[in-house]
Amino acid sequence: MKARNWFLVAGLAVGLVACQERRTDADEKSEDTSRIANSSSNPDQYNDVPQATRTSFEAKYPNASNVRWVKYDPSVDKSTMDHSDVRYNLDANDYEVRFNWDNVDYVAWYDDGAWVYSTTRVSDQSNLPTAVNNRLKSDFADYKIVEIDKENDKDRTMYEIDLEKGSDKLKLLIAENGEVIKKKDNKGNKEKKDVK
Numbered sequence: 001m002k003a004r005n006w007f008l009v010a011g012l013a014v015g016l017v018a019c020q021e022r023r024t025d026a027d028e029k030s031e032d033t034s035r036i037a038n039s040s041s042n043p044d045q046y047n048d049v050p051q052a053t054r055t056s057f058e059a060k061y062p063n064a065s066n067v068r069w070v071k072y073d074p075s076v077d078k079s080t081m082d083h084s085d086v087r088y089n090l091d092a093n094d095y096e097v098r099f100n101w102d103n104v105d106y107v108a109w110y111d112d113g114a115w116v117y118s119t120t121r122v123s124d125q126s127n128l129p130t131a132v133n134n135r136l137k138s139d140f141a142d143y144k145i146v147e148i149d150k151e152n153d154k155d156r157t158m159y160e161i162d163l164e165k166g167s168d169k170l171k172l173l174i175a176e177n178g179e180v181i182k183k184k185d186n187k188g189n190k191e192k193k194d195v196k
Contacts (some may be wrong), residue, residue: 021025024103054097060115062107064099072096072109084191090116115154122159131178139180143170 057064072094091184095110102160108118122128124144128136136145143163151158155176163170183191 022177026068034190049095050113053110056113056115057108061099061101061108064101064106067097070096070098111164117151117153119149119160121153122150128159129176129178131176132174135178135180136161140170140172144166 030087049073057067072092073092074092090111093112094116095174096107097110098105098107098121101108104120106118109116117169123147125133125136128148136143140163143165146162146169148156149160151173152159158176159172159174160179161172161174163172167186171182171184172180173182174180181192
C-alpha cells in the first residue's frame with residue numbers, strides 16, 4: 001500500500017514539474033507576442049504594411065507561413081549586438097516580419113519596401129561554414145556555444161554567436177570566411193577587427 005501511495009505522489013510531482021516547464025515556455029512566447037502586439041496596432045495583418053514592402057517580401061519568401069508584421073520600434077529592440085557599424089540603420093519607418101519558411105523560423109526587416117536584413121537560428125554547429133567552425137575551434141575552443149544566429153544582408157552572410165566560459169560571456173559577429181567582424185564581452189570590451 002505504501003509503495004502505491006509513493007508512486008501516486010511521484011506521478012503528481014512529475015506532472016507538476018511538466019506543467020511548470022510548459023508554463024515557462026508559454027510565458028516566453030507570450031512576452032514575445034506582447035512585444036510584437038505592443039509595437040503595432042495590427043501586427044498580424046498586411047493592411048498597415050506598405051504595398052511595396054509586401055510585394056518585396058512575397059517575392060523573396062513566396063511560401064512563407066505564419067506571417068506576423070510589425071512596424072519596427074527601436075525602443076523595444078532586444079538585440080544586444082550594436083549593428084550600427086554593419087549597415088543596419090533601422091528606424092521607426094521600417095517593418096519587421098516574423099515568419100516560417102521551409103520549416104525554419106525567420107525574422108526579416110524592410111526599409112522603404114526593400115529587404116534589408118534577415119536572421120534565423122542555427123541549431124546545429126555542423127551547419128556552419130568550415131571557416132567559421134575553424135575560427136571557433138582555433139580562437140574560442142575554451143568557450144561553450146550558447147546560441148548561433150545566421151544573419152543575411154544584401155552583401156554577406158554572418159553568424160552572431162553567443163559564447164560563455166564560466167562567468168565570461170562573448171558575442172561574436174563572424175563572416176562566412178571566418179573573419180571576426182565584431183567581438184563584445186560582458187565587461188563592456190568591444191573590438192571591431194579580426195581577433196586572433
